Amino acid sequence: MEFQRSSGVLLHISSLPSYGGIGDLGPAAHEFVGFLARAKQHVWQVLPLCPTGYGNSPYAGSSAFAGNPFLISLEFLADWGWIDGARIAGMTGRTGGVDFDEVEKRKLPLLHEAAGSFLDRGLDDDAQWADFEEFCRDEAAWLNDYALYAVLRRALKTGAWTAWPEPLRRRDPQALSQAEAEHLREVAIERVLQFAFARQWEQLQEAAEENGIRILGDVAIFVNMDSADVWVHPGIFELDDDLKPTRIAGVPPDYFSPTGQRWGNPLYRWDVLAARGFDWWIDRIRRAVELYDIVRLDHFRGFEAYWAIPAEEETAIDGEWIKAPGLELFRALEAALGPLPLVAEDLGLITPEVDGLRLELGMPGMKVLQFGFSNKGAHAHLPQQFTVGTVAYTGTHDNDTTQGWWNSAGKAERAAVEALLGPVAGRPAWPMIRAVEASVAEIAIVPAQDLLELSSEARMNTPAVPSGNWSWRAPENCWTDKLAERLAAIAEVTDRDGDSLNDPTEKSTA
Numbered sequence: 469m470e471f472q473r474s475s476g477v478l479l480h481i482s483s484l485p486s487y488g489g490i491g492d493l494g495p496a497a498h499e500f501v502g503f504l505a506r507a508k509q510h511v512w513q514v515l516p517l518c519p520t521g522y523g524n525s526p527y528a529g530s531s532a533f534a535g536n537p538f539l540i541s542l543e544f545l546a547d548w549g550w551i552d553g554a555r556i557a558g559m560t561g562r563t564g565g566v567d568f569d570e571v572e573k574r575k576l577p578l579l580h581e582a583a584g585s586f587l588d589r590g591l592d593d594d595a596q597w598a599d600f601e602e603f604c605r606d607e608a609a610w611l612n613d614y615a616l617y618a619v620l621r622r623a624l625k626t627g628a629w630t631a632w633p634e635p636l637r638r639r640d641p642q643a644l645s646q647a648e649a650e651h652l653r654e655v656a657i658e659r660v661l662q663f664a665f666a667r668q669w670e671q672l673q674e675a676a677e678e679n680g681i682r683i684l685g686d687v688a689i690f691v692n693m694d695s696a697d698v699w700v701h702p703g704i705f706e707l708d709d710d711l712k713p714t715r716i717a718g719v720p721p722d723y724f725s726p727t728g729q730r731w732g733n734p735l736y737r738w739d740v741l742a743a744r745g746f747d748w749w750i751d752r753i754r755r756a757v758e759l760y761d762i763v764r765l766d767h768f769r770g771f772e773a774y775w776a777i778p779a780e781e782e783t784a785i786d787g788e789w790i791k792a793p794g795l796e797l798f799r800a801l802e803a804a805l806g807p808l809p810l811v812a813e814d815l816g817l818i819t820p821e822v823d824g825l826r827l828e829l830g831m832p833g834m835k836v837l838q839f840g841f842s843n844k845g846a847h848a849h850l851p852q853q854f855t856v857g858t859v860a861y862t863g864t865h866d867n868d869t870t871q872g873w874w875n876s877a878g879k880a881e882r883a884a885v886e887a888l889l890g891p892v893a894g895r896p897a898w899p900m901i902r903a904v905e906a907s908v909a910e911i912a913i914v915p916a917q918d919l920l921e922l923s924s925e926a927r928m929n930t931p932a933v934p935s936g937n938w939s940w941r942a943p944e945n946c947w948t949d950k951l952a953e954r955l956a957a958i959a960e961v962t963d964r965d966g967d968s969l970n971d972p973t974e975k976s977t978a
Contacts, residue, residue, distance in 0.1 A: 471762065471809075471832065471910045475964040476511025476684065477504060478865065479916040480526070480928070481539050482566055485944045487559045489570025493668040494541025498675050503947035505679040507955035508965040512676060513684040513913055515865060517669070517759065519618070521695070524568050524938050525929075527688045527766070530618070531696045533610035533755050535665035537579055538571050544668055548596070551582040566939040583660035587653070603663045609751065610696075615658035616644070617696040619651045628694035630711060637711060639699070669759065684811070684913075685760030687752070689767045689774075690717045690733035698734055704741055704748055705734040715776045718784035719767075722816055723839075724866070725932035728775075728784025735776055738793050746800040753801050753808065761809060764859075768812035768831075769822045771797065794825045811859050811911075815839075832857045832910060836864060837900050838873050841884040850888065851907040860909035862900045862918050865928040869917040870897040872924030897921045898954075905962040912964065919955065920946055 484491030484500060491497070504512055518529030519536045526536075546553040555578060559570075590597055604611060617629065624632055635643035648655055676683055691697045693713060698705055706714050713734040720728045741748065756763045765771070771794035777787035801808060812826045814833040826833055835858050840849030847853055854860060862870050874882065874896045886892060889899040897918045904912045917926040917940065929937040959965040 506952035682761035858909040
């Protein structure tokens, strides 16, 4: 795909200053769309929207298809009449950091209460009930299994599904029927929550489209072992007879970790998927392009070759590269779904074969300005080496903020920054924003933390560190008119506010 020259902001939904312990799809999300429009931005990048797993990571989700119920706005549910607005009083306010405990202890029970109220009303609300029934029919391929999985995971209190009673682990039909009969209402509530998420997300999509803003979403290449996907489809993953992974995913030692990253995700049986026509992947990418206008493929290099680690290894050092059927997969996706708005996250150890696959598929790759100043070999991440087919960043959710990076950078890196950008007076974020926006890259993305010139306390994620991540939250009232004007001025002078982008009916061309 070719994308119009534009710029945008990276900000996950959970980082919005909403009520209930975590950012959500409610008023604050719509306020942020207004800010982007005033700032003449035309891309909003978010992280995966799936229900989060261990460590609250959106990259360790419990489903590749479901939405995260924690992101549902209680305020909008009150507007719909599902819950009395007074019940929301006393929830954690819109300021402060993300509080996942608050969500579990206080928001989730209110979400269940609201969903139960909707079920009890039933046909009393003919229009919304009919909409719900249509949603359940349309999404049945993943919805029913996910709903039962979510209920059993909570009811059995064993942690992962791999510790469930044997008949449920192996999806014995009689055991599944009995479990659903025993938890009929709870399963229905999970379906209702997915319906509420879908409709609130659609409202946000519509608001973005009305303002000429495209949502850039994220698809992680691998899925979590403790997920509905592996429980329902064990045959497409490298599992032994006891349904335990034989090899797991990760990356070898790199910039982020001297022992590599041992992610723990089960690997795909690509031969089985190929024999099935890559049906599961087709369904997954179909779902992604329903949710997003542009789709970033996390760890794109894994589609050419992936790092396979024996499951018993404690680090990622002793793995091996295994070839993946990338071109065959993407040709199958194109045949089934047509031209796709995909961006390759091609960071890390990228070989000529990975570059060749991306170029053969016509996908933009990524460049990260922070990476470009360490030595001459890193200059591929500096603007003079960008190509048009690029999505360029000051930093990503896996990097320190630009201010935090500068604070810990060595003399040589700081000197290189100022040699390229001029004196930054200890505040490099906006000079680097201008450099990325002025480049030839089709899309320029700036993390919200860099707009606010925040330091390491606002970092979203530190790879290879299992806890303490994903908890940054934007301050209340930070999306000011002054900030919007400053960003808009850069968009104008760097030609990222094109008139065609103001027409939300004009689409990118293949």
